[in-house]
Amino acid sequence: MVNKVWLHHNSWDEVAEYLKRSQVIIIPVGSIEQHGEHLPLGTDTMVAEAIAQSVAEQAGVLTAPAVSYGWSPHHMVLPGTVTIRPEVLIEYLYDVIESLAQHGFKKFLLLNGHRIVNISWMQIAGERAKRKLAVDVLVADPAYLSKELAKQEGMGLIGHADELETSHMLYVRGEFVQMEKARDFSHQRPDYKQVDPRVEKDTLCYVPSTKEEMGESVRAAGGTSGQPTRSSVEFGAKYHDWVVAKLVTIIKEWQISN
Ligand SMILES: [Zn+2]
Numbered sequence: 001m002v003n004k005v006w007l008h009h010n011s012w013d014e015v016a017e018y019l020k021r022s023q024v025i026i027i028p029v030g031s032i033e034q035h036g037e038h039l040p041l042g043t044d045t046m047v048a049e050a051i052a053q054s055v056a057e058q059a060g061v062l063t064a065p066a067v068s069y070g071w072s073p074h075h076m077v078l079p080g081t082v083t084i085r086p087e088v089l090i091e092y093l094y095d096v097i098e099s100l101a102q103h104g105f106k107k108f109l110l111l112n113g114h115r116i117v118n119i120s121w122m123q124i125a126g127e128r129a130k131r132k133l134a135v136d137v138l139v140a141d142p143a144y145l146s147k148e149l150a151k152q153e154g155m156g157l158i159g160h161a162d163e164l165e166t167s168h169m170l171y172v173r174g175e176f177v178q179m180e181k182a183r184d185f186s187h188q189r190p191d192y193k194q195v196d197p198r199v200e201k202d203t204l205c206y207v208p209s210t211k212e213e214m215g216e217s218v219r220a221a222g223g224t225s226g227q228p229t230r231s232s233v234e235f236g237a238k239y240h241d242w243v244v245a246k247l248v249t250i251i252k253e254w255q256i257s258n
Pocket of ligand 1: 035043044113114160161165
């Protein structure tokens with residue numbers, strides 16, 4: 001299906017027309033990594049694309065095709081996972097931004113679908129683009145954008161293939177979710193190793209998962225961490241709309257700023 005909010009669904013002259021009224025473009029970034037037995041490997045890319053498409057439609061802006069691969073060394077314990085070295089990802093994302101900047105795009109919203117491990121290299125690529133290309137860059141992460149909602153809903157810690165991610169997938173790509181295979185598991189981490197922006201215990205930015213930790217969740221729940229069995233399409237819709245609304249507001253303010 002042709003959807004004109006996607007850059008690659010347009011012809012060059014349509015892009016030239018767009019650039020007369022807006023210089024904003026979204027770049028969704030995901031990963032191809034194990035998401036338990038109940039979600040597909042492309043979950044992070046699919047959710048980033050779904051948010052990007054809704055935001056683009058509502059804000060009237062374009063979105064580039066996703067950077068589908070991410071940095072996923074901690075998920076290499078299970079088959080199908082692909083991990084790209086962050087130095088390669090920085091160069092790749094920078095080249096996408098540089099190409100688009102040459103044509104007149106000036107405001108880049110880098111939209112993460114893969115949580116904390118993608119953020120570091122996205123920030124480096126974004127910072128470099130800002131400095132060298134004189135463009136503006138925002139790095140957005142749904143885990144930060146949905147902090148208040150998570151609090152309001154009494155959500156537990158952010159996991160992996162968890163209630164939030166599974167609910168979101170039920171809403172945006174339900175055909176890929178196999179709820180009958182969902183299993184719950186909670187990683188026990190000391191307070192000083194909390195890296196969840198939603199909880200007050202959050203003290204660190206990133207604690208790389210060890211092979212042993214990943215092995216534990218593989219044995220207990222097929223690579224899941226969290227409570228996917230509590231997922232619902234209703235919560236997925238609420239979460240999606242919440243994140244989209246925040247981003248639409250941000251883009252509208254940003255469009256009119258210098
Ligand atoms: Zn994920």
